[in-house]
Amino acid sequence: MDSTLNQLDNESYVYINQLHMMQILPMVLRTVVELDLLEIIARKGKGAQLSASVITSHLPSNNPNATNMIDRILRLLSSYSLLHCSISMGSDGKVERLYSLAPASKFLVLLAIHCFIVPFIIYRRSKPSNLSWYYLKDAILEGGIPFVKANGAHLFDNPTVDPDLIECQTFFDKGMFNSTNIVMKKILEVYKGFEGLKQVVDVGGGHGSVKHMRGDMFGSVPKGDAILLKRIIHDWSDEHCAKILKNCYEALPDQGKVIIIEGLLTDVPNKKIGAQNLHLMDSIMMVGFNGGKERTEQELEALVKGAGFSHIEKICCVYETWVIECYKN
Template identity: 30%
Template sequence: MGTKEAEAELQLQGQADIWKYMFSFADTMAVKCAVELCIPDIINMHGEPITLSQIVAGIPDAHSPDISYLARIMRLLVRRKIFAAHQTSEGGETKYGLTHSSRWLLHDSKMTLAPMLIMEDHPWLMTPWHYFGQCVKEGGLAFEKAHGRMIWDYASVNPEFNKLFNDGMACTANIVMNTFVSEYKDGLGSVASLMDVGGGTGTAIAEVVKSNPHIKGINFDLPHVVSTAPIYDGVTHVGGDMFQAIPNADAVFMKWIMHDWDDESCVKILKNCRKAIPKETGKVIIVDVVLQPEGNAIFDDTGIAFDLLMIAHVSGGKERTEPEWKKVLEEGGFPRYNIIKIPALPSIIEAFPK
């Protein structure tokens, strides 16, 4: 291929890429639509691939459905391998089945990402992304620019948003904790009491205690969060502010907490953690992303996207590379640490005061 032809091909590919990124939101909205219509659940309920007519018949409150719209949405989702299309016979109706991807969208499954997807793609949480340019030009927080207050304050005065947020966090807790308890058994053997700082409604610490009944679990979060928490065996809910003080325990656990805050705030949290644990035997167990900007592992792209999510939603938070983690941990009073990679988006970071 000559130089001109090669350059023309690169130009054409560049144009195609921009078209793709311009409309990449279409994938997101199509998946969200499928979850809102309970399409994965309807197919799963039948136990086999089904036709569009059968899907429409199972959609809740579908008073005058338009099957042609559904066909076009499913065409994209099949192309993205969210669903599988099966041709029954020549000229017969296409039947749609689940794939490994759509099984993560079942509402009635413990291992589901459906509430997280509904949360992240809600207008409340999508709107701040439109303020990125403004944030670059003048600083500030995208969520606050979009809604007039920070996300935690917004949750405290908006019960519907608070539930949406807590449901999203709870479903990710189920998935991550399922991996955590199986991969970190040895690390919890000598822990008698475990403080889950920023534990939401207690889903995560409940999973730890269920698998490790010798542990006394404490779920620690803001009062308006723990006020909606259900009762779990072996778990006590405590309301408070991690920036003021953290109750005492043998070890502190934090899942997807540190990435919500800037370095200065993280150091303050870590210093409070250090006061809460025994000086000789205590430790902090952090479950968070360790960024690999040049990495090619299965979740590395998602880690980079999560870093932008922090710009959109939180108060100066970010995902961190290992050198960035080392700096924050040392300044917070934890000079020694281990990073344990697990088959999940985040890693486990053990941090020790000595």
């Protein structure tokens, strides 16, 4: 037997096994959302503890295996602290697990205000999104965008008649809207850079803006005292970003500023969860977008200065997301 196999320590073995099964939890989460399993618990009120058989009785199912399958799914969620689990002893002497909502459940229960993650779970597990990953190798060898190779259209292309693509776009927009609500509320608690501004233009603001104006940021950008680019720069190549930033520069008065809200990579990969998330997001950009990528502070600064701005300043960081001001003067 290969002697290196004997040297594989327990920790590495367990870790590497987790990696090849990483996609299972999000796939199961999509099913949990589709079946409203956490809503069934939430509707019973605060602190409710329900067995799999009670939860299954709320489902439109005659499958005799359904309770067993639901129990195993909820047990998995409990092992990731997404539910609490306690044990009760049935009259037949068999152990029965009782499930209740855990602190992290609030991100998954549609009834709760923090459920921003649910649309992203559906979007990331949607067929167009999943299919894209099969084209990453081809995109590396031949060029092109995996999402477009897989689906014949870009995520931002409108309108589409493909129901899978519509589901993908709809849940992407909902996810962005929900997460932006949460992140912006937190940013406004600490960032005071919007104070005193008369007109802030939210370029590529999705569905969260106060007043909507249709437009193409590669054509021109509406004039304002400040221009917000939240999660826009990471969608695009350096060449595209240069165009967007130049258009912003032209739309601003001399004392105006662009406010960029993005994650920032470090040169050496960081192993903290927040940094790992940003590296995952970088891969998502590679697969879904036209040259989109996460950037380091130095890379972002070079882009911004290349568009004519004099300097940038990192103002504050909320939920691993930086608020960066870019000044003309």
